[in-house]
Amino acid sequence: MRYGSTEKLDKVALIAKKLGYRIMCVEGLSKSLLLSDVLFIPRKTSSDINELLKIKRNTLKVYLINSPSDLKSYPRLRGVAALVCLSCKALNVRTPKHVERLVALGLPIEVAIRDIYKALKERGYLRGLDHLISTVESGKVELIACSGASKHLELLHPKVIISTLIELGVDEVNALKAVTSAPAKVIRGLEYGAR
C-alpha cells in the first residue's frame, strides 16, 4: 500500500491473506503490526533525501523517482534508502544514462504494476521501462514488483504480478525473484526477518 493510504488495515489484511501475502509495507504506519497473520511494516516513500534521513530505523525507506532530475543527488542515496521506486512518470524516462545511474546506485528498483497499467493507458510505449527490463535481464540490477495499491481492492495476486512481468519481457526466473526473494532480502535488511 502506498502514497498515503487511509484504508482500514483489517480489510487490507483479510484480502492480503486471501491473496497469499505474508508481509506488506504500508505508508503512514508508525510501527509494525500483525493482523490476520499478515505482518504490516511501516514504509516511507519520498523524493527528498533529508526527509528519509529523519525516519526511524525499522521503517522501509524508499526513494521515489518522479523525473530524471531526482537522480542528480544519487551518490547520497547509498545507505539511506533501502530501494528506489519508479513512479508512473519515471517509467517513460528516455535515455539509458538514467538507467545507468540507477545501476550505479546498486539498490533494488521497485516497479508498481498499477503504475504500469496507468502509464500504458496514458502513453502506450514506455521507453524507461523497456531500458529497465533489458538491464534487469542482463543481471545488473535487481527488480522488485509490487501491486502499488492505494486501496484494498487494488491489491494484485502475486501470480498476476509475475504474469505481467513475463508479458513485459522479463525472464520467468527474474519475474519470480521480483515477487519472492528480492523483497525478502530487503525486509531482512530491516531486521524483520523473512517469514
Added chain:
Amino acid sequence: MVPDSTSITALVFLSLVLALVAILVSIFLIVRYMSIAKHLKLISEALSGKALKRFVKAIEERKSKKIRKRYLIFEILIYGNEVNPQYSMERAKVEGAIKESFRELFGSLALSRSGISLVYFNVKDMKGVLRFKAPYRTKIITALGYVKEINGVRVIVVPLGISGTLKKALSKLRK
C-alpha cells in the same frame, strides 16, 4: 631378395583383415555418433506397409501440432460498503469484463486466438472456470489483474489454479 609366395599371401591376408577391421570400426562409430541407428530402424520399419502408414500419420500429426486447452479456476472478491446485499453477478457480464480487459491489453486478434470462454460460474461462491488455449496462460492471468469492475462494482479477480481437464478444474473448485 625376392619374397616367397607364402609371405606375400600372408601380407595380403593381413592387410585385408586390417581393412575389414577399419571398415567395421568406422561403421560402428558412424552408427553410434551420427545417430544413424534411429534412421536405419525407421527405414527397416518403413519397408512394411502398416509401419509406413503409421510413419506418415506421425509426421502429419507433428506438423499439425494440436494446441491444448487449459482450465483456469478463479474467484471474484467483492468487499466494501458500496455493494448492495441483493447484488448478483451475471455470468455474461463476468465473461464480458474479462474479455474486455484482455482486448484492451493484447488486442482483438489475440482475443480471438486465445479461445477464452467462461465454462462455469457459480453466482453464490463467485467462483468460475475459464477455458483458454495453453500458450495464452500468462496473458489470461495478466488480463485477470486488469479487470477493475464488473457491473459497476469494484472487484479483484483472483486466479486459484490451472488444470488440464474440466473435471479436475471442477473438483478443485468444489474443494
